[in-house]
Amino acid sequence: MPSTFSLSPSAFFHTNALSLKKDRGGGGGKGETRRKRENLSKSNATVVVVATRTNFDERKSRRREALLVSFPSLTSAFVVFFSLLLNDADAKSVEEWSEEDEITSCAYFDIGLCESIVRAERALGGDAVCSVGDAEKIGRVKIGLYGKKCPDTEKMFRKLVESGAYDRTVFHDIRKGEFIAFGANGSKRLGQVSVPEGTFSAGERNADLTKASAFRGNHLKPGTVSLALSYDGSRTASPFDGNVYSEVIITTGPAPVPSLDGKNIIFGRVDRESLDVISKIASTPVFSPSSQVKAWNFVASRVGDERAATSKLVWTKPTKAVAIFQSGILEV
DSSP, X not given: OOOOOOOOHHHHHHHHHHHHHHHHHSOSHXXXXXXXXXXXXXXXXXXXXXXXXXXXXXXXXXXXXHHHHHHHHHHHHXXXXXXXXXXXXXXXXXXXXXXXXXXXXXXXXXXXXXXXXXXXXXXXXXXXXXXXXXXXXXXXXXEEEOXXXXXXXXXXXXXXXXXXXXXXXXXXXEETTTEEEEOOBSOGGGTOBOOOTTSSOTTOOOGGGGOGGGGOSOOOSTTEEEEOSBOSSSOBOOOXXXXXXXXXXXXXXXXXXXXXXXXXXXXXXXXXXGHHHHHHHXXXXXXXXXXXXXXXXXXXXXXXXXXXXXXXXXXXXXXXXXXXXXXXXXXX
8 A cells, every 4th residue: 555645746647657657668568567557547546535535635734724813803803893783772862761760759669468458347347457566567669760761741640649549559460470560540449559639730741642742662671660550452541530540550571562662651660679579579489370260261362252351351450469568769
């Protein structure tokens, strides 16, 4: 077997010629000369193949080395390029939203947990929601309000807080992994919001409800606070006196809630220190039905039974009363 080495074309033809001269000068007859020529041709062919393969392997190795050298450079270039694009987009986003998302005031809510919303011995009249003495303290939630982005929403929400409309009301909706809600309009005896007389002047309106810019923004992060108008298609908020919306949605994470985007007005965010309290509220058990009930509800909804959607609303109600005992406004 010939040794593996590189052979230039000139060296190959020179070697071939010398070999032929030796064959012609030596004895042994034509048959022996023919056999030597055949063996020499095979040997030379092998040398050419080996030499060609060696040259090809060298070129392939160089190309591989060039790729290995250039790939990190290309990768770094792409990383830098896309980082610049993302940073530029983030800078534009911050520039566009920083002034509007400026916190102009802060609302606080002291939260407690009761075994039930209504105390049986007081259900015949008056304020039937459990008292502070009955409650297990959860903590205080602070909400920073965007007075520049949504001036009317912020102003009307402040009036509701200052009037005590949210005091002794409950969180009525807990969507696991999505959001919690409080402030449903209705009877105070059931832990709902009843706006005190004189809180709003006659004909007072929320102009943000007709502004497309007020509905801009996404429910991406935990602690995003929205004025509830339409949830995710399952229910619609009911206003007081045809114009005053009191329901509030707070996202809990961990994932975004795109079903709320464009339907509700983001007007604030929960203080970072209050996110633990939001998590505690979100962990409250809800009326989760059995798999059989869910299956029948699905069948009813497929055949167009409207009662299926109504009964499904109970599934997200907490089994205990998560109540607001005191609220107020903190200036910033």
